Amino acid sequence: MCHNSVPVAAAGHLFEVEAPVQIPASFDYVRASTVDDAISLLERHGPESRVVAGGHSLLPMMKLRLARPEWLIDINELFELDFVLRDANTLRVGAMTRHATLLESPDIARLFPIIADAERVIADPTVRNRGTIGGSLCQADPAEDLSTVCKVLQAEAVVRGPGGERVLSMNDFHKGPYETAVAYNELLVEVRFPIRPHSGSAYEKVERRVGDWAVVAAGAAVSLASDGTIDDVTIGLTAVGMEGTVTEAETLLRGHRPGEELFVAAGRIAALASDPVADQRGPIDYKRHLADELTRRVLRRAAARAGEAQEG
């Protein structure tokens, strides 16, 4: 729930709305006081209820009547989900953590610079005061940046329901565009990022104007072995129709010393693996070109940052 315009798929439907109504249809509003309270409210009101966090994706959709929940469950008072905590091997981020908080966190800037890279280009500072990491992931917009970032960092999503918690990989969490594994009576409560030694990460996005959705964006994370070779690497692309990461390029890089020739080869693979559609943001060839170029750039920066990283 972070961006400052209606979702890409929603934008196409704009002209099908008969009257340009800019006020949501009627609904009942209730504010959850705890996570358990939110889950019992979801249980009670059923699939026609929706959770609102920052509201910057859901409310625009409700104004356009693309979403018409009967009940709106406001989770903005769930301060228990607003945290950035570091364990020995994990950084735990609460689902209600605002984009602005992520951007201000020194732990995140040091351990996962890819998150700070992405946050700087998500919408604008005012929208980032409201939007949350949980809302962004649950909206699951195909052009959304943090979904790619979480995949690249091999993060896990902690989802709580009436029966307790389950922990999902990002691939299991994401079911497709605008679709996640979160059931109607469940809430995403936390995202866990594994901390790896000698690692670096980076994100880069091409947008038409400040605050817009990506034309294309790429993210990469690199971990180095003690001999300087690539121990692990992940590459993710945004807004080019890819569900997973660019595994073929990752396999090519693993075990080798980071270098420009490898990055060029990885970029070429990423361009071929991408499956963009032509739209108002550009034709297919241009988007493939961006996938290639941005993959090289983020690999370069992630590898350089991994080389500088002292801390695990």
Added chain:
Amino acid sequence: MQISMTINGTDITEEIEPRVLLVHFIRDQLRLTGTHWGCDTSNCGTCVVLMDGRPVKSCTVLAAMADGHSITTVEGLATGATLDPVQQGFMEEHGLQCGFCTPGMMLTARALLDHNPHPDDGEIREAISGQMCRCTGYATIVRSVQWAAAHPAGQDRMDEMEENAGEEVTA
């Protein structure tokens, strides 16, 4: 439903429909029309108000979500007849032509200066990157905010400050 909040320091309680957006509640129900209603898609930023001191786009916040919170609108910037330094800065440096974006610009600037009293031009431009101005081209807006940064006590004390510390007014 009934909601209560603090608007510009005054506690209010009102009856609303849950679907009422904060911008309409402020303009139509409270009759505080200084907050402007622009693009309605959280792009233009003219509807910005401060919610617990942080700028938010009031076209994309429900009035119900502001229940229990503190809201500052452009009407809350001045203290009596004394303008906020940001308002004075927009006068001194011609920070507006048509004035449509001005309430959002000034509130965003106020929040920036509360957080960072001496921003550089880049930080000001970043802070207002969620607002659009179609008249001035932003240069005079940036200068207006710099004026406010250089005159934290506003016009009343400006003459005194110029006499006592010339460097303070040459940001």
